[in-house]
Every structure is written in structure tokens, then in C-alpha cells.
Amino acid sequence: MTEPVHRAAPHLPELELQRLSVHFGSVAALSRVSVTLPAGEITCVLGENGSGKSTLVSVLSGLRPHDEGQLLLSGEPVRFRSPRQARAAGIATVWQDLAVAPLLSIWRNFFLGAEPTRGVGPLRRLDVEKARETTVRAMARVGVTHLDPDQPASTLQAGARQSLAIARAMHFGARALIVDEPTAPLTVNQQTLLLQAIVAARTQGLAVLLVTNNPRYAHLVGDRFLLLAHGSVAGLLTRDDVDAADLMRLMAGGEEFNALTEALTALHSELGDR
Numbered sequence: 001m002t003e004p005v006h007r008a009a010p011h012l013p014e015l016e017l018q019r020l021s022v023h024f025g026s027v028a029a030l031s032r033v034s035v036t037l038p039a040g041e042i043t044c045v046l047g048e049n050g051s052g053k054s055t056l057v058s059v060l061s062g063l064r065p066h067d068e069g070q071l072l073l074s075g076e077p078v079r080f081r082s083p084r085q086a087r088a089a090g091i092a093t094v095w096q097d098l099a100v101a102p103l104l105s106i107w108r109n110f111f112l113g114a115e116p117t118r119g120v121g122p123l124r125r126l127d128v129e130k131a132r133e134t135t136v137r138a139m140a141r142v143g144v145t146h147l148d149p150d151q152p153a154s155t156l157q158a159g160a161r162q163s164l165a166i167a168r169a170m171h172f173g174a175r176a177l178i179v180d181e182p183t184a185p186l187t188v189n190q191q192t193l194l195l196q197a198i199v200a201a202r203t204q205g206l207a208v209l210l211v212t213n214n215p216r217y218a219h220l221v222g223d224r225f226l227l228l229a230h231g232s233v234a235g236l237l238t239r240d241d242v243d244a245a246d247l248m249r250l251m252a253g254g255e256e257f258n259a260l261t262e263a264l265t266a267l268h269s270e271l272g273d274r
């Protein structure tokens, strides 16, 4: 008898939130948020201060559990009790205030405890050459070239530090990437590096969530836009629904925000229902 043929699993969304809520006392930081983060797409999260963006990042990265609803990873419900658990499940987070070990070399920062070795038993040695090469290759994949991996990590500029974290996530097989954009202003070059790395992660098939305050940059790379207001989903739009100017107006907030969100969301559901 022949072995049953194992068909490839149907294309499953990598991460899905179903009516997910998080409360701080009487404040609903997130209220019944439902969104799918498909593999190979960049979903940008936009919203004013206090709209729940950081809370969303905290839940996805295992820093804080959700109170209600479900978080699904490739269709399986998950509930992370620590960032370590989220990482082990393949969710890599690039924190807003991402730190590197400044005095350690770039390649040491890339591996941080997972360095390649050669030889076995008592002859096992750190394979420094391989570590260097791997770091250079992985960084080139996210757009950082001419890198001297022996330089201390403190020599990396802000955008390149984020690139290092994204390159690591890709190298170590993450399925989803959560990027909380740095609040400190980045130069155009640093911003370009960061966006390049994010696009590289999408190309590799990761589900990417990008929290940003910059609608222009969001529109440059985003496939979908999740608009949060007071912890709730105010709109979920695709690139076809909005242009950069729409997103900027949405971010400007106020009544215009509400009116435009409603109009675009209605339009979106009409289009979605076709």
C-alpha cells in the first residue's frame, strides 16, 4: 500500500487576532480587535497616542497576556506567558527602544549566544569565520552592505540596528515580525534602511506588523493599514483603498478622521464583499 500523500496545508494566515481585548482596570487598551496578519504582507498599525498600538505589540510579543478573545498562530490558538515563549513560537519583535550590546562586535550581537561552532566534544570551538560571514550575508540581505562585522555594535546607526534585529529574525527562522518604529527621529537614510529591511522580511514570507506614526512611510511599504482609535479598530484598509494623502488626513485625527475612516471602511467592506 502506498503512503498517503500529505498535501501542503492550505495557505494559512500567520497571525490572527479574534475579538482580542486587554483591560487596565476600567480602561480598555484594546477592545475586541480582530485582524489577520497574512504571511508575506506588511500590515501597518496607525493611531493616535493612547490608541492601543503599544498594547498590541505587547500582546503579540508575549509581554502581556490578553484578557479576552483569541490569538491564533497559523490557525492554532496561542497565549504567550513571556517574550521567550513568543520568540520560540517564531514571533520576533523589534522594539522601539531596541538596544544592542554596544561594546560587543556586530557579529556577536547578531548571534548573541547562538554562535556557530565547529568540531565536537572538547574540540568544539566557536567558528568565528563562519559567524562573520553569516552576519555579513544576512545583513546584505536586508540592504546593509560594506559592513565590517568586527566593529563594535555602537558604530551602527539607528536604522542599521533595527536592520540587525530584522536580519537576525530572518536568519533564525521567525514567522512573524513585529516592528515598533523608533520614536526618535530617523534621518532619511536610516529610515530607508529600516524600510528596506522590513520589505526584505516580507519578501522572505514573514507576516509583518509595522507600528508607525508616519503615514507616508506606511504607505510606501504597507499592504494593509489597521487604524486604531481608543483601543478599537477604526478601519482596516488595503493599499487600493487609500493613498498616502488619505492616510495623512486620517492620522491628523479629529472629526475628519472619523468621517474619512467611516467612508473608507464602508467602501472597503463593499469592495471586500464583491
Ligand SMILES: Nc1ncnc2c1ncn2[C@@H]1O[C@H](COP(=O)(O)OP(=O)(O)OP(=O)(O)O)[C@@H](O)[C@H]1O
Binding pocket: 024, 027, 028, 029, 030, 047, 048, 049, 050, 051, 052, 053, 054, 055, 056
Ligand atoms: N500599564 C498600563 N496601566 C494603565 N493603563 C495603561 C497601561 N498601558 C497602557 N494603558 C492605557 O491603555 C491605552 C492604550 O495605550 P497604548 O500605550 O497601548 O497606546 P499607544 O497607541 O501605544 O500610545 P503611544 O503612541 O502614546 O505609545 C491608553 O489609554 C493608556 O493610557
